[in-house]
Amino acid sequence: MADVLVLKRSSMRGISMALTLLTVLCGCAAPKVREISSDSNVRQPAMERQDVEFKLDKGVSRVLVDNPYGDIHVRGHEKNEVAVHGVIQRLAPDFAAINVISSRQGRDLQLTVTMPKGKHGSRYDLALYVPDEMPLVLRSTSHRVVARKRRAPLTITTISGNIEATSQSRLDISTDSGMIRASQLAERWPGTSQLQSKSGRIVALLPLSGDVSIAASTGGKLSTDFGLSVHARDGGGFEAAARYGSGTSEVSIASDSGEVIIDQSVILEEDGGSADEDD
Secondary structure, three states, rough: HHHHHHHHHHHHHHHHHHHHHHHHHHHOOHHHHHHHHHHOOOOOOOOEEEEEEEOOOOOOOEEEEOOOOEEEEEEEOOOEEEEEEEEEEEEEOOOOOEEEEHHHHHHHHEEEEEEEOOOOOEEEEEEEEEEEOOEEEEOOOOOOOEEEEEEOEEEOOOOOEEEEEEEOEEEEEEOHHHHEEEEEEEOOOOOOEEEEEOOOOEEEEEEOOOOOEEEEOOOOEEEEEOOOOEEOOOOEEEEEEOOOOOOOOEEEEOOOOEEEEEEEOOHHHHOOOOOOOOO
16 A cells, blocks of 8 residues: 555645646746637627718918828819728727818818827828818828829829829928828929938839939939939939920929939820919
């Protein structure tokens, strides 16, 4: 019996050691285990669709959109209104309410995507339907902004979000680290177009006819697909300049350290000729 008793005690010690080792192992993996075990309690993102229209009252000459919480995609239409079709993702754990509100500031219609103070995590991607002839000012942060084939002045600003913009009129595009791809769709337009970044890459498609003046500089690499002469700058980087016709339609391209690529745009008949709109 004594031998049996010793055997049982030894077995118990082995079991105890095994349990201790299992406890240690489980302790090391505890964060992952808790995450898996709590999956059943985590709700999926709440997806919503929001459709809202804003009348373009007499005297409105520009539309401003400020959306720090998602993408902005511009679409043209012929109605005398601005329509917003929003896709909302309200994320756990707060499921914060997020919405677009409007206000009138002089001749500007301002649309702002808002979230309650102190909340975070929700997303609002919007499609903006607006007349092609309406000047726009679009602002985002780390999200994408796309506005193609506009016929009016276009201003876009992001921090790190990528920008794609084309217009027959003036472009004013800027970002810190996002990529800019911008195209002028006319051989002449009023005012000076500006494409600017800190470290973001800039791809500019420009007409090589009409009355266009081009000035580009960067602390990074600069290249073109046509015979534009590129020169090294004092202190580093490169610059280039060209003038066609009277040069009254100006394009200024500048980056602190980002790559700049200048290509030739092909203006189709459907793009129209010159643009006379200004803000």
